[in-house]
Structures are given as structure tokens and as C-alpha cells.
Amino acid sequence: MTEVNEARKIILDNCTTTAVDEMPLLSATGFVLAEPVYSAIDTPPFDQSAMDGFAFSFDKWDKKSALKVVGEERAGDDSGILVKQQEAVRIFTGAPLPHGADTVVMQEKVSDADGGILIEDAAIAKGSNVRPKASQTKMHRIALPAGHYLSPASIAFLAGIGTEKVKVYSHPKISIIVTGSELTPPGTPLEKGKIYESNSFGLAAALHRLHIQPAAILTTRDDREEIREAIQSQLDSDIILLSAGISVGDYDFVAGALEDCGVKKIFHKVKQKPGKPLYFGRYRNSLVFGLPGNPASALTCFYEYVQDAILCSCKKETGRKIVLPLLNDYTKRKGLTYFLKGKIANGGVEILKHQESYLMNSFAEADCLVELEEGKENFQKGEPVKVRMIV
Amino acid sequence: MTEVNEARKIILDNCTTTAVDEMPLLSATGFVLAEPVYSAIDTPPFDQSAMDGFAFSFDKWDKKSALKVVGEERAGDDSGILVKQQEAVRIFTGAPLPHGADTVVMQEKVSDADGGILIEDAAIAKGSNVRPKASQTKMHRIALPAGHYLSPASIAFLAGIGTEKVKVYSHPKISIIVTGSELTPPGTPLEKGKIYESNSFGLAAALHRLHIQPAAILTTRDDREEIREAIQSQLDSDIILLSAGISVGDYDFVAGALEDCGVKKIFHKVKQKPGKPLYFGRYRNSLVFGLPGNPASALTCFYEYVQDAILCSCKKETGRKIVLPLLNDYTKRKGLTYFLKGKIANGGVEILKHQESYLMNSFAEADCLVELEEGKENFQKGEPVKVRMIV
Structure with a gap:
């Protein structure tokens, strides 16, 4: 049996990066840049007023x-105005400084005098309230490097420097194959001995959280x-998720079917x-991931392994967990890492009751998974544990 | 001027809940239930084996x-098999227990003997390795209450109990109106004095994170x-976001235009x-939110105010922040709450350099906003501060 951290490492080591896709800027939210973005212009494109006020030449100004x-x-x-000695131009936030001006005084810091304005701002200095040309980006220079994650702020930044399209790592193509003779689609009558199929729903919903639609959902x-046949038809996907049929029972055919397709086993059992x-x-x-058939086990394996494989393939951050103190004691078996349904509250994390892997009602209440390390048996209230957010 | 926490309270107090929408289960990921969901069936629908093994009647079993x-x-x-005294049925995980059987022994805990099997499991008890009928949900009983957030695990749970459609609070209809005579769409040539429009990009990208598409994006x-006219055309939206033109300058027409449309001002300036x-x-x-024109200010106000209004309107959790220790000292002005671009690292949060509100390049590097309270001036390394994740 493979250890949890070894399994994680093996998966990341086997990840290959997805194809590069050019897309309109707005569609690229949440993707990672595959190439640097160069600024189309200087930003600001001109010396720009940061305030509503008056623009003037600081050096030529007679303060009295x-x-x-x-x-x-x-x-x-x-406007094309030229500001000469002892002249000022009324200016508004975002406007270009007129020729001859280099400084802006805020409108709140002037008084009317002799048909003009008198500046009453002891702190004013040359260049005050001016955003200098090219102080944010310089034309044709790198604005964001390859590998940058495109947050909403990144998208706004790139729009502001004139970016129309970007090249990013596309999301992987993902297929879901759920296996089991007992599976019936929800919404249809349930024959004796059958159960409703739910793993494709849980997995597709977890993909939705990552803004990914599965390429195909098959049931066998x-x-x-x-x-x-189902696997064969999806071998052009980047990631294939199978559920159930992966234990060693007489009717667990997934491992055999994968072998038939030429899929190379890397590990089996964690x-x-x-x-x-x-x-x-x-x-x-x-x-190729062969996930267990129990819905809670399948979804746990998705969060703990598949999600990082997806993120890694399109160059996003992997392994994101937080550390929180336990709110209750917990005793587990030594020799296995436990992933337990948890709920964050009052600066800590509670391990929920009803952890049996066939029970999804407690999973539905959970907002995180708590990881309890393999080598330890007793965990006490207050102890820091690794937590993965799942909502 | 309104205080930050007062502004937040006013906004939530003014939120009205969106319409209820019935949608197919899978589309409902990330929505909140507007009505309870009743289980269509008992789950498990029958006494179910939790293991590959052998089913038998515990009370009639002669151990020797x-x-x-x-x-x-x-x-x-x-199968319709009836298990009689001193008989067993080979059974697999998920299969219904045959009539007459109430207990399952794991296949690893039997040995072959006398053309049958001998059980070698000291710990076995009546009902071992059986998931009792209706131990998860009971037919026609509430499975999930109104107000429940539909995580991927919730979706899997509801599929498993036969749910086909659910009634949820729909996402609000949101319009974006960006104002400014200097605005030019990215990808077109930039005339002198103009800048590229970026606020609609930042706001739409931030909505995308929440799985919402804006209903309209207008520029004036x-x-x-x-x-x-632009506002008038969008008054049927649940939330209208305007950017720029909201200060008190001679060309700040947004407040006046809102008044012309009959929009009632609730607060202005925070x-x-x-x-x-x-x-x-x-x-x-x-x-109606009138956001500042500076891209960084507009996006900060989105995260700190608009996002919670959206979440509140469709009954999702609001006000989610974490508390982390500062990784650097910071001095600010008293009397204003600061929202600073930050980056989480090593169990703490760093306040980034270059916080000027026209600079988006540092915002593009940030993964969070750090909130520094109004009444305080000096913040020291190690001090706990409120942090909002933005990626």
C-alpha cells in the first residue's frame, strides 16, 4: 500500500501540462498565463492628475x-493648453496634465484671490497629486510573467494596459465513468436491489466548483x-475518473478493464x-483515477488527489490546506491517514459525527476535510490539524 | 461619513431575497435550498452489505x-434466495441481504471447510458489516432543510436519495455601468488623454468567481x-454597479443621475x-452601488460590500474572513479603516508595497485584502488582523 504523501507526490510527478489556449481577456479569469503579457502602452499613458484641483508649474510658482x-x-x-508662469488650469481626477504644469493642488487647499487662486498647502511639493506617466507599466515591457494566476484584479490590470487576449493553460479535458450494475439514474423508479447513481453528480459538482464541465459522463x-469500451472511448481525455469496481472482489472489473486498454498501473491502494x-x-x-464506489470515499479521493492533479495540469497552486486547532478529541486507528468530514467554527475545526463512508448526509453538512496523520492514534482538543476547505 | 461596519450592516439590512428557481439537481451546485428536500426513498433502500463476504443468520448460526x-x-x-439455518450466501459490497440473513462476515475472515465456510471472526456480532435499510434517510422525511448550501457533497447526497430537481434562491441579476469620457475599450487605439476601460473587466471577473454572469455591461x-438613461434601462436588475463619477467634482454626475431616476440615497462616503x-x-x-473610478478602489469596494450583498440576496454565507498574524509592521492614518492588498505566506499575511489606488499591478499580485481598523494607527508584526481571500 502506498502512503498518502507518496501517492500525492507520484500523482504530481505524472502530471503533464495542458495545451495553451488563446482567449479573450475576460474569459481568462482563474486561468494561469502560459506566456508573459507585455504592456501595449505606458500606464498611466500621460502625467495624470490624481485629484480634482489646479495644475501649475512648481518651479515657476511665486508662492505669495x-x-x-x-x-x-x-x-x-x-485641451492643448500651455500653462505659463503664475498660471493654473482647473483639472479633474484622471485628466492629463497640461503642457508646462507638473504639480496639482487639491481644490480643498486653495482660496480665491485677485481673480485667481492662492495655494494654501504647506506640504505641497513638485509632482504632488500627479501620477507620473509610465509609473505603473512601460510600453513593450513585461506586465505579468508566464505562470501568473489571473485573479479578477489581474484581469482589471491587463484591461487597463490594453490587453485584449491572453495565452493561458487550458483546463484539462475530464471524463467521468461510473460503474455498477445496481445504479439507477435519479428521477426514475428504483427496482429492488438497485440504488440511485450519485457519484457522477458529486464529481461533476466538484468540477463545477473549479469552473470545469466534464467532457463526458458514462455509466456502465x-x-x-x-x-x-467506456474507458477506450475516453482515452483522449487528460483525466479519466472511474468510480467503483476497484476493490479485489469477484465483480471488480475496473483494474482488469484498464489493463485491457493498456493503462499502466502506477499505484493501487493507499x-x-x-x-x-x-x-x-x-x-x-x-x-486515470479509479475511485472507490462509496460516494463519500469517491468525493474524498477527488478532493485529496484528483483536484491537485487538475490544478497542477493547468499550472495552478496545489496542496492548499490551512491549519486549525481541533475542537474535539478524536481517536483513530494507527497506520492509516484519516480524512474526516469537518466543520469550521470559532477559529477551530470540529470533526463531525457519522463518518461512515456510505453516509453522505454528514458530508453534506461538512465544509472541510480534516487530515489526521497515519502514525498517530489519539488527537486532542486544541491540537493543530490540516484542513482542506471543500465549499 | 458612514463607518465601515455601519455601512456593511445597512447594506445587509437592505438586501431582499432573490426569486426561487427550480433547477435540475446538477445545475444547483453552489446555490441555497429555498425549500426542504424530502427523501424519495429509504436509503439504503434495503439492508445492504458493506463488504465482500458471506451473509448468514446470526441467531441460527452454530459457530462450530x-x-x-x-x-x-x-x-x-x-436473487430471491432464502438463507436457512447453517447456510450462507456469497455477497458483494452494495448487494441486498438475502431473506433470512442479517449479518455479513468479510471474505478475509472465513476458511474453507467441509465444502462450506468456517467463520473465524471473534468480533463478529449480529448486524456486522450491514448498512441497515433507512439508516441514512427515511422515505418522505426531510433530507435537507431550506437554507442548506448545496456543496458537491450535498449534490451527491441528494442524487443518492433520488432527487431530480430542487428549488433554490436564484443568483441576483446584476448590471454594470462604467462611466467616464476618458474610457476606451482595450484592443482599440488610445487617443491622447484617454485610458483603457478596466473596471467592467475587474467587476465581471469578480462575478465570475461567484459563478455569476453580469446581465449587462454599459459604458457612458x-x-x-x-x-x-443607462441607469433607467437597468432598474429591473437586482443589483446595479456603477463606477466613477461619484466624488464631488464638477463632472461627477452619477449621484445626480441616480436622483433623476428616483434612486434613494442611503449612504454616500465611507x-x-x-x-x-x-x-x-x-x-x-x-x-445600487456607486463605486469609485480607480480600478483598485472599485474592486476593493466590490469585495468588501457588493460581494456580501450578492451572497445575502441568495441566502449564502456572508462576512467570511479569516484572522492571521501580520508579517510586517504597518502605519496608517487614524480615523479611516484601511483595506490593503496582501499576500498569505508562512501562516501569516504580508501587506504588499505599492498600495496607491490607481496601481493595479500590486493588486494583481495580491491573494487577499487585509483590513486594518479605523481607530488604530500602528500595527506590528505578529498582530492578528482580519483577512479576506480574493483568489
Whole structure:
């Protein structure tokens, strides 16, 4: 059996980066830049007023006498005014400084005098209240490097420097194959011995959180040939998720079907609870995950392994966990890492009751998974533990 | 001027809940239930084996002699077998227990004997390895209450109990109106005195993070009538976001245009940096935010105010912040709450350099906003501060 951290490392080591896609700036929110973005312009594109006030030449200013107001400059304007000695121009936030001016005084810091304005601002200095041309970006220089994550602020920044399209790592193409002769689609009548299929719902919903739509969702019976055909049809996906049929029972055909397709097994079984039967394999650059059939186990393995594989493939940050103190004691078996349904409250994390892997009602209450390390048995209230947010 | 916490309270007090929408289960990921969901069935729908093993009747079992294996029960099967005294049925995970059986022994804990099996499991008890019928949900009982947030685990849970559609609070309809005579769309040539429009990009990207598409994005010049027309056309939206034109300059027409449309001002100006000019008003049940024109200020006000208004309107959790120790000292002005671009690292948060509100390049590096309280001036390394994640 593979250890949890070893399994994580193996998965990341096997990740290959997705194709580069050029997309309109706005569609690229949440993607990672595959190439640097160069600024189309200097920003600000001109010396720009940061305030509503008056623009003037600091060096030519005679502090004791009034400045004559010779014109007005608004945002979006290009008045062409030249400001001479002892003259000022009424100016508004965002407007370009007129020729001859280098300093802006705020409108609150002037008084009317001799048909002009008198500056009453002891702290004013040359360049005050001016955003200098190119102080944010310089034309044709790198504005954001390759590998940068495009947050909303990044998108606004790139729009402001004139970016129309960007090249990013595309999201991986992901297929879901749920196996099991007992599976019935929700909304249809349930025959005796059958249950409603829920793993494709949980997995697709977890992908939705990452802004990814699955490329395909297939359901098969417990039949090696049927499973093989389903896998075969999805081998062009970057990531293939199978659920159930991965233990060692007589009707667990997934491992065999994967072998039939030429998928190379990398590990099978991890020292963890839930999700011990987890299978990981590879076909060329496609990663294949055989997830357990229990809905809670399948979703736990998604969060703890598949999610990082997805993030890694499109160059996003992986392994994001926070550390919080436990709010209750917990005793587990030694030799397995536990992933437990938890809820964050009062600066700590509570391990919820009802952790059995077939129970989804407690998972529905959880907002995080608590990781309890393999080698330890007793965990006490107040102890710091690793927590993964799942909502 | 309104205080930050007062402004937040006023906004939440003015929120009205969005319409209820019935949608297919999978589309409802990330929404909040407007009505309870009742379980369509008992789950498990039958006494179900939790293991691959052998099912038998515990009370009729003679521990010293072998059990005769009389058949097989797979997941999805309904064999109709009756298990009699000293008989067992080969059973697989997920399969219904055959009539007469109430206990399952794991396949690893039996040995072959006398053409049957001998149980070698000291810990076995009546009902071992069986998931009792209806132990998760009972038919026609509430499975999840109104107000429940539909995480991926909730979606899987609801699929498993046969749910096809759910009634949830719909996302609010949101319009964006950016104002400014200097604004030019990215990708077109920039005339002198103009800048590229970026606020609609930042706001739409921030909405995308919440899985919301804006209903409309409009751009106007600094012209009261043009702005009025734009607002008028969007008054059927739940939330209207305007940017720029909200200060008290001669060309700040937004407040006037809002008045022309009958929007009632609730507050204007907040004791904060950046974003002091923030305007909040209401027209019937529509909330109107006048955001500052500086891209960093506009986006900060979105995260600190608009986001919670959106979440509140569709009954999601608001006010989510974490508390982390500062990684550097910081001195600010007393009397204003500061929202600073930050980056989380090593269990703490660093306040980034270059906080000027026209600079978006440092915002693009940030993964959080650090809130520094109004009444305090000096913040020291190690001090706990409130942090809002923005990526």
C-alpha cells in the first residue's frame, strides 16, 4: 500500500501540462498565463492628475501671489493648453496634465484671490497629486510573467494596459465513468436491489466548483467488456475518473478493464480511510483515477488527489490546506491517514459525527476535510490539524 | 461619513431575497435550498452489505460447524434466495441481504471447510458489516432543510436519495455601468488623454468567481443624461454597479443621475481607504452601488460590500474572513479603516508595497485584502488582523 504523501507526490510527478489556449481577456479569469503579457502602452499613458484641483508649474510658482486660472482639463480631454508662469488650469481626477504644469493642488487647499487662486498647502511639493506617466507599466515591457494566476484584479490590470487576449493553460479535458450494475439514474423508479447513481453528480459538482464541465459522463454495468469500451472511448481525455469496481472482489472489473486498454498501473491502494482502494494509472499523458464506489470515499479521493492533479495540469497552486486547532478529541486507528468530514467554527475545526463512508448526509453538512496523520492514534482538543476547505 | 461596519450592516439590512428557481439537481451546485428536500426513498433502500463476504443468520448460526454456501448476491441483484439455518450466501459490497440473513462476515475472515465456510471472526456480532435499510434517510422525511448550501457533497447526497430537481434562491441579476469620457475599450487605439476601460473587466471577473454572469455591461461618457438613461434601462436588475463619477467634482454626475431616476440615497462616503466616495442607494428592491473610478478602489469596494450583498440576496454565507498574524509592521492614518492588498505566506499575511489606488499591478499580485481598523494607527508584526481571500 502506498502512503498518502507518496501517492500525492507520484500523482504530481505524472502530471503533464495542458495545451495553451488563446482567449479573450475576460474569459481568462482563474486561468494561469502560459506566456508573459507585455504592456501595449505606458500606464498611466500621460502625467495624470490624481485629484480634482489646479495644475501649475512648481518651479515657476511665486508662492505669495495668486495664480491666474487660464482653462480647464477634464478626464478624457486633450485641451492643448500651455500653462505659463503664475498660471493654473482647473483639472479633474484622471485628466492629463497640461503642457508646462507638473504639480496639482487639491481644490480643498486653495482660496480665491485677485481673480485667481492662492495655494494654501504647506506640504505641497513638485509632482504632488500627479501620477507620473509610465509609473505603473512601460510600453513593450513585461506586465505579468508566464505562470501568473489571473485573479479578477489581474484581469482589471491587463484591461487597463490594453490587453485584449491572453495565452493561458487550458483546463484539462475530464471524463467521468461510473460503474455498477445496481445504479439507477435519479428521477426514475428504483427496482429492488438497485440504488440511485450519485457519484457522477458529486464529481461533476466538484468540477463545477473549479469552473470545469466534464467532457463526458458514462455509466456502465459491472462488466469488464462494457467498462473497457467506456474507458477506450475516453482515452483522449487528460483525466479519466472511474468510480467503483476497484476493490479485489469477484465483480471488480475496473483494474482488469484498464489493463485491457493498456493503462499502466502506477499505484493501487493507499494507506488511508476512507478511500483505501484508490487506483492511479496512466495512458500516454492521460491520468486515470479509479475511485472507490462509496460516494463519500469517491468525493474524498477527488478532493485529496484528483483536484491537485487538475490544478497542477493547468499550472495552478496545489496542496492548499490551512491549519486549525481541533475542537474535539478524536481517536483513530494507527497506520492509516484519516480524512474526516469537518466543520469550521470559532477559529477551530470540529470533526463531525457519522463518518461512515456510505453516509453522505454528514458530508453534506461538512465544509472541510480534516487530515489526521497515519502514525498517530489519539488527537486532542486544541491540537493543530490540516484542513482542506471543500465549499 | 458612514463607518465601515455601519455601512456593511445597512447594506445587509437592505438586501431582499432573490426569486426561487427550480433547477435540475446538477445545475444547483453552489446555490441555497429555498425549500426542504424530502427523501424519495429509504436509503439504503434495503439492508445492504458493506463488504465482500458471506451473509448468514446470526441467531441460527452454530459457530462450530461450517456454513453451506447456497448462492450468490451481487450489487444490483435480487436473487430471491432464502438463507436457512447453517447456510450462507456469497455477497458483494452494495448487494441486498438475502431473506433470512442479517449479518455479513468479510471474505478475509472465513476458511474453507467441509465444502462450506468456517467463520473465524471473534468480533463478529449480529448486524456486522450491514448498512441497515433507512439508516441514512427515511422515505418522505426531510433530507435537507431550506437554507442548506448545496456543496458537491450535498449534490451527491441528494442524487443518492433520488432527487431530480430542487428549488433554490436564484443568483441576483446584476448590471454594470462604467462611466467616464476618458474610457476606451482595450484592443482599440488610445487617443491622447484617454485610458483603457478596466473596471467592467475587474467587476465581471469578480462575478465570475461567484459563478455569476453580469446581465449587462454599459459604458457612458461623463454626461448626466447619458448616465441617467443607462441607469433607467437597468432598474429591473437586482443589483446595479456603477463606477466613477461619484466624488464631488464638477463632472461627477452619477449621484445626480441616480436622483433623476428616483434612486434613494442611503449612504454616500465611507470612512475607509481606498473607496471613500462609495455610494449606496436603493430603488424599490434594487440595490445600487456607486463605486469609485480607480480600478483598485472599485474592486476593493466590490469585495468588501457588493460581494456580501450578492451572497445575502441568495441566502449564502456572508462576512467570511479569516484572522492571521501580520508579517510586517504597518502605519496608517487614524480615523479611516484601511483595506490593503496582501499576500498569505508562512501562516501569516504580508501587506504588499505599492498600495496607491490607481496601481493595479500590486493588486494583481495580491491573494487577499487585509483590513486594518479605523481607530488604530500602528500595527506590528505578529498582530492578528482580519483577512479576506480574493483568489
